[in-house]
Amino acid sequence: MLGLAPLPISPLLPDAVPLSARLALRERPSGAPLLRQQWSELLFMHWPVPAELLQAHLPPRLRADTHQGQAWIGIVPFEMSKVRTRFTPPVKGTDTFLELNVRTYVHLDGVPGVWFFSLDATSPLAVLVARTFFHLPYLRATMRLDQPSAELRQFAATRTHGGAPSATFRATWKLGAQLPPAEPGSLDFFLTERYCLYASNKxxxxxxxxxxxxxxxxxxxxxxxxxxxxxxxGHGLPTPAGKPLVHAGGPVQVELWPMQQV
Structure with missing residues (x-):
């Protein structure tokens, strides 16, 4: 279980990404997306983390993204459904699965995005495709999402990927009131409105x-x-202190474009 003491705000990296750059990424890219899917039943769990701690775990060219000088790390379980390429309709049996990711926020030359430490999923096909074509650290896992009532959610995951560090996750949460859209410049916007992702080779x-x-x-x-x-x-990161900042999210319809080397 996590502790309850708050972390100090790190003074290392000032905010390096202007709001205009964050808003610009909300514009839909040109051209046809490679994948379409729906994300639902998300639980965003975030903790403040010293930026210098995260920086040590990032590729050399990426920099930890910060909000008011503070970096964040998150754990996000959710359901992915209606997965299909732009060439094919959803294929029953492969178009819906559960996912659990560990993420933080970075920028490359002022372009903000998400860096994933790991992405566990219940679909072996999704793991293979994501590792091969998106260079993302997907791992196989068993997971279960239960809905005991209209407001309650229970999520459990156990990693089964051979050669990867073992990992487990259990969470129960209660849904609350609908929130207004995240205001640009706010912490909620910083943590949830992300339209770019980064990956690297081993x-x-x-x-x-x-x-x-x-x-x-x-x-x-x-x-x-x-x-x-x-x-x-399992990623060599210390257990964060304090209760997480929590949001529930979804559903959203999502389009993804091919990864490009930068």
């Missing part, structure tokens, strides 16, 4: 950038009733 000698398009997140308040995880520790 040696971190090559860096890739991909674009994502979707409408503003439909966010709800949420209360975590139970949580246990060793996901962060």
């Amino acid at each position: 040696s971190q000698t090559k860096l890739y950038q991909g674009r994502v398009a979707h409408g503003p997140w439909p966010l709800r308040a949420a209360q975590v009733l139970h949580f246990e995880s060793d996901l962060l520790e």
